[in-house]
Amino acid sequence: MDWWFFLEVFVGGLLSGVMYSLVALGFVLIFKASGVFNFAQGAMVLFAALTFVRLLEMGIPMLAAIGVTMVIMVILAIAIERIVLRPLVNQDLIILFMATIGLNYFIEGMAQLVWDSKVHVLDLGIDEYDAFEIGEAFINKFDVYAALIAGGLVLVLSLFFRYTVIGRALRAVADDHQAALSVGIPLRTIWIYVWSTAGIVALVAGIVWGSKLGVQFAISSVALKAIPVLIIGGFTSVPGAILGGLIVGCGEKLAEVYLGGFVGGAIENWFPYMLALLVLMIRPEGIFGEKIIERV
């Protein structure tokens, strides 16, 4: 067996895993703060990416474009809170979940209606095929940068959670809604913050993925990839999301390379899910998730 090749696959897996985590982060934020599983995260990635790329195409400088998109995402977050979440505030989580499915469709439709459904090339000035050489293994430069961005984002987020008022507030809510409310933090504002943050995370994910696959409808489906990541890592933990991403990433790559051959390939679509199922059966709350206790 060729260890260099294995290494290459492994590292490749890890790096792509990081990109899953990037998407997963968005889910985690919202789930942590509101217990809502936001199925629309993928659509938000698509929307953010499309907005951003179209702004660029209009000739707006990148930083400005990022800024504007961020603002748009915040507006979107506010709109969602107003129109969707507030009326459903006391409903079962499962209802909220289905609502986000609806939201997912809405945003997907909107994104493509407002912008368009063509494939847009997003060039960050990194050559996709350029790679570092380590021994006989080739590690894709782009993936490395992506990983760095992701890492950076995680760092920023954790700082944000630890050192800002609102960040602490979010943690408080995550730990115990009542407590949070009793210290006088209105749930609504929290939700707006969370969704905005999630939106911005989506933007980052969108940029990264967009420049990898090109900005197109397909990238909304990376959300589906992120779901098993969450299950494995646990819905409530940022490091969990990262780790889950890594596991899924290299898991699927290795499986594809070493098993795929025997079963006609393309197993990365379902392999993560099977992995997730496995985890669910053993530890429903995920590796890092907090145990769910039911009171009789």
Add this chain to the structure above:
Amino acid sequence: MFYREAGQFKTSYKKDQAILPIFQDKIAMVAMLLFCFIVIPLFANDYWLASILVPFLALSLAALGLNVLTGYAGQISLGTAAFMAVGAFASFNLQVRIPEIPFLVAFLWGGLCAAGVGILFGLPSLRIKGFYLAVATLAAQFFIEWLFTHFDWFTNYSTSGVITAPPMTLLGFAIDNPLSKYFLVLSIVVICAFFVRNLARSEIGRAWMAVRDMDIAAEAIGINLMKTKLLAFGVSSFLCGLAGALWAYVVLGTVEPQAFDIARSFEILFMVVIGGLGSVSGAFLGAGFMILLPILLNNLGSLITGGTISTETIAHIEYMVFGAFIIFFLIVEPNGLARLWQIGKEKLRLWPFPY
């Protein structure tokens, strides 16, 4: 106002527990059946039969199946299409292997296989709930889709992966024209609806609803959650499988995995949510809604813009409208059209009094 119930008293439980205890409802039901079996065939043209009514009925059946699982037993599933696929492929394969099998038997077999697979993927529901479960069913969706695309055995090694469904003949005469297909599908759907209604008002149905409403209490009164949930998965998937077979054989005429992708799963989930969780009529209302809305939008679109509007744009608007409707119903009437219908009925029964 049409309900004149005075004098409709019941002297036995048999009468009191009849499927439609109110006389006026009986009449309405009979009238509707007559309409479906006689009036529609007399007046509907092939376009309506082939591209609206038959698909509508097939999808209603799938929605009915999902409604058993999600609406009655409270177990959400995003893998409906996968179970449909199983139904379609199973019945196809049976017929390919044993050509002399009548297609109805094949359909039944399809349903049974789907039921089996459904129960298999239902197993996680014993440990996990809510959207965790939804995820488990997503796994089914992707896995099965993949299975049928990558193993030629299922597609009988046809090169394209797209295969035309075998012809159907019932008691000698072929079911090939829209009308005969309509009758076929309609009969199957009506029977299934009847069965589901009966289950819903029997011991099993109550067990399902108990699990849905308050599983701890359900356990405390001796309901075996595992058996009950798996039964729900079984019955639900059976119906979905049947629907899948119909979809492939009758609607498309071809058996192809692409017809059962995740989008279909969501479509059917939407039907159930919009139509109404936990009601038979909901499945039909929802399906009707989901089928008619696009057509409506198309016509509106071309009407307003005079045909200049691109189908793509319309598709996008469709997306938004569906999404919006889901949210709207979840907010305004989580029990969907069926509930609205029911409220209306209540009002009629109380008329002219407001309460």
Add this chain to the structure above:
Amino acid sequence: MKRDFVALDTFPKILKNNAEIYKGRPSIREKEYGIWQTTTWDAFYNRALLLAEGFYDSGLRRGDKIAIIGDNRPNLYLSIASAQILGAIPVPCYQDSVASEIEYILEHAEAKLAIVENQEQVDKLLEIKEKLPLLKNIFYDDPRGLEKYDVKEICSLDVILDKNREMNIDLDKEINKTSKDDISIMLYTSGTTGRPKGVLLSYNNIVSVTSIACEIEKTGPDDEVVAYLPMAWVGDNIFCVAQSYISGFCINCPESRDTLTLDMREIGPTYYFAPPRVWEGMHTQLMVRMQDASKVKLWAFNFFMKVAKKWGNPILDKKNVPILARLLYGLGYFLIYGPLKNNLGLTRVRMAYTAGEAMGPDTFLFYRSLGINLKVLYGQTEATVFVSLHRDGDVDPNTVGPAFPGVDIKVTDGEVFYKGSGVFKGYYKNEDATKETIDKEGWVKTGDAGVIDNNGHLKIIDRAKDVGKLNSGNMFAPKYIENKLKFCGIIKEAVAFGDNKDFVTCFVNIDLDAVASWAERNNVAYSGYIDLAGQSSVYDLIAMEIDKVNRDLSQDTELNDSQIKRFLILHKELDADDGELTRTNKVRRGLISERYCMLVDAFYNNKNNCFIETEVTFEDGRKGSISADLKIKDMNIYDLKDQVA
């Protein structure tokens, strides 16, 4: 089914016959365990025999009395039938009377057995058993909570009905022994004065009168009636029991008090009797409910009600009506009247009666305008109900109709007398009372003041003894005034004074439901009845109604002086438990004017308010007292010449 009731001259004989000719048809239904459990005529007959057997074994003999206490339950009706088979005399009692009242009746009637509904009644009887040496056994229908009682005299009816032992008495012979002059049933009239008297009714009385009634209304075995009125009241015995015996229709017993309306709706009786207060209650309720309807609905309702008011009665009376009006009425029927009747369970009603009290013409006409053939009858226990009765197409809301077939009516110096086949056999153990009620020619004095108008309709004004004179010398008929007041719907009870006085005054009880909903709509806050009754806005509301009545009275030369000058709203509802009303909810004038004499004085001493404290009895029998300072309000009086716009 036409039968001559010469051979079949007693209920046992008729029942036996019914068991043959109506074999398999329902005779009595009871809603129990969620469905209408039905007993057929033959089954009913056989059970009756079984029960009779059991009664015989426990010592019931010809001529003995047997008390029946409880709500309308099939087994209680069955007990009556069984007793009659043995030639014993059933004595139904009001199920809500207190132990002492029951004690008096059972003691006076020398009851040997008591058949009661449930634990509540058993407890009452055990309370007074010592004082009733003659009372041998108590049988109960509903065993709930009675298993643990170990009193040898009490026993469940089921014990008898389940046992099937060999007959040691030939019941056929017993049945044949019964003759038309035997006493069929004994009913105690809760007299507005003094102790109740036991009215003896023979089979001849009941059969003859009832068969005529069935003739008039063409009742048949397909009719349905809901039994909900007290079994001790003559009406229930005639309208339900007797008529179902004669024409073979089915009696339906509701599931419980609080499901009555529901059960009414399910059964949809074809034949419905209700005292005015029930009709009025239904009407008020209906109007209150409609208040919350949407604008459109309300508009449609009001519009079509006008239509009905205009054309409903002519159509009902088969007068000829313009085709357009018919169409409009038809539409209204589809949209409003039909559903309305249906919700009240009156859709199938062929004939509807009211009696006992005067009924507000508006309410009366309201129901008729909906196409409900509501008719007034005037009757008495002593007459086996029927004295006079409205006929189809000849209905006048202000009268009680022409004389009942076979009944003669005469009015001598203001008081109504009658004679006919229904005239009772006498009061039990009370010769004097009997003598002073029935004179030698057999005329019975009703004690009611009335007149016969020019289309031969009888018109009741008041209790004869209540009719007094004002100091002006004009007639003073309190009841007449009180009824006029009560018709307005917001006044539940009224008591007028004026005999030997210069002017008329009255007490008022507001109708809590109606006034409360009024208060809601005009957001008047209140804490309870007393508070609400004391509110000056409520006083004004009542004053308006009284003013209407005064204007009305001022038109009548006779009653011009009877206009109400002063009134007050009582701080408590007049209540049968406090003896202020009879069990049939008639006001006990004398008692009231004694108990509240200080208020009456206040009226005529021009005081403007008066403090009063009264003792009251609560549901559970506890006593307490409530007090209030009552305002007295003055009204203005109209002269004859005043023309009303």
Add this chain to the structure above:
Amino acid sequence: MSLKNQNLISKSEVIMNIKNINLSFGGLKALSGVSLQIKKGEILAIIGPNGAGKSSMLNVISGIYVPQEGVVEWKGKRRNKIAPHDIARMGIARTFQNIALFKGMSALENILTGRNILMKRNLFMEMLYMGLGRRQEEEHRKKAEEIIDFLEIQSIRKTPVARLPYGMQKRVELGRALALEPELLLLDEPMAGMNVEEKEDMCRFVLDVNEQFGTTIVLIEHDMGVVMDISDRVVVLDYGIKIADGTPDKVRSEKKVIDAYLGVG
């Protein structure tokens, strides 16, 4: 004084015997060294201040919790871990502190659901609503109706439970438990949050159940007043330890109890 007339079934036979059990979640002790005998046909009240371990005790009795130490004997046989849904089949039914009705169903359906364990499951017959499928629906409807009649809820038979007032819901839940025809009925704060009349009704029904069906009843409450009236025996818990066990009058007079209840009772 006790409302119950005492000339009932002799309450000697022990149907459940709990020998000094210890129960703890993670670190914290819920019950320590509690022993308790439940005698056939009695009404036993377990009372105690909040956090005294009443609910834990109830869950031990019902079998949802299995104590780390100690023995629970059900009808003389030692009982080990059992599946939650088998508890009902053992003849133990319960109601919940905060109503756990099936909101999507009518009162009648809720009670019928209580009879599910007494029904046979047959997919096809129920699907066709024929044969057994229909027959058992009708037979058990009769039973359910008897309970409805017993609890005097005829007027709300077909009302969705969600629309019922609190007191009525509690009554329906009791009905659902009775539908199981249990030998042992566990009531978790049956009077919690009721007004006076509702409480009186509930008491009446509890007593009637006990008298007419001879059902053994264990109820936990922290409102002492009511309990003292209806129960034959009272057990008092405090901080997971049994501090008193005996007739209401006896218990009421015990110093420990008074201290534990200072201000509460």
